Amino acid sequence: MNFEFATSTKILFGNGSIREIGEDLSTFGRQCLVVTGKNGDRAKPITNQLEDLKINYTYYSIDTEPTIECVKNGAAQAILSDAEFVIGIGGGSVIDGAKAIAALATNKEGPLHYLEIIGNGQPLTCDPLPYIAIPTTAGTGTEVTKNSVLTSPENKVKVSLRHPLMLPNIAIVDPELTYSVPPHITASTGLDTLTQLIEPFVSCVANPLTNSLCKEGITRVTQSLRIAYQEPFNKDAREDMALASLFGGLSLANSRLGAVHGIAGPLGGMINTAHGELCARLLPYVTEVNIRALRNRNGNSDVLLRYQEVSQILNQRQDATLSDLVNYLHNLCCDLKISSLGKHGLITADFSELVTKAMRASSMKGNPIVLEDTEIAEILTNAF
DSSP, rough: OOOEEEEESEEEEEGGGGGGGHHHHTOOOOOOEEEESSHHHHHHHHHHHHHTOOOOEEEEESSSSSHHHHHHHHHHHHHHTOOOOOEEEEEEHHHHHHHEEEEEEHOOOOOHOOOOSOOOOOOOSOOOOOEEEEESSSSGGGGOEEEEEETTTTTTEEEEEEGGGOOEEEEEOGGGTTTTHHHHHHHHHHHHHHHHHHHHHHSTTOOOOHHHHHHHHHHHHHHHHHHHHHTTTOOOHHHHHHHHHHHHHHHHHHHOOOOOHHHHHHHHSSSSOOOOHHHHHHHHHHHHHHHHHHHHTTOTTHHHHHHHHHHHHHOOOOOOOOHHHHHHHHHHHHHOOOTTTGGTTTOOGGHHHHHHHHHOOOOGGGGSSOOHHHHHHHHHHHHH
């Protein structure tokens, strides 16, 4: 029962919450770096407030999943503009990228000094610039986590810049900002949310606090993901998914993830596909293999009971079985038109390299059972 829980200093949740940040903005300084995606107009709700408060700002755009070079350049711009704080407003890529920019603007040894796996993995020594995270999708939950996932194209891998100091100072989760998200992104980010609720719940380091968040989040996904996909402006569904995403971020940050992310991380460095798409496709197959491995090698594990509880919540039946869970996830992916890994550019010749990289991924440490090489290869084959 021993566990630790950490999150952003302040969380503002609710429709219109972005309009409640004015007083906080003025406490961080007079010069800001605003990090956005392709469409800078989406930052208007926050830049209008900066202008009203006579706070100077400059833009930095992240229009793909963030690379090491991208955040290095962003940190250089923050320094050049004398930024006293950073605001990231956009999808998970923007929130992650801006988080890394805030850290690297004050920790100047260079990204590889701090990065896991391909770098030296050294801890930050200086506080990052104050950071306000404002997600515009309901998916990653990265507004309440302490790491930033970055792509290294030359190494064909995604790696984390991670430190407790990287937790955002303020997270603003405003469901209204997700209304304009198109259905296919609602689908992939929504299934990423579900993954980030299931994996911490069955994690080898799950705890009672995150378990409660996971169960509540899974319930909200069950009742609202399909509706948000079909009815983008459904207020209640968008609110449920935004809250579920927040709960997923809180949970993964304090209970770890598992094999879905263990595979999706390195896979995202090998093919140019959104992280949520990969997690969505892998989720049913990883769940199926995890359940079988637990039955075969640790049949008395209480994780099987937790998987069954997930099945009961998703299927809304007390007699729902583990097979019902796998079938539900397959049907959900089908209903939301999730594509196979082959259609995203993965080729069978890459399987061996990907298995090796997945076995080394930090997310694998949270999986409820250690998977064998052949089992990871089986997941890839089935998801292909």
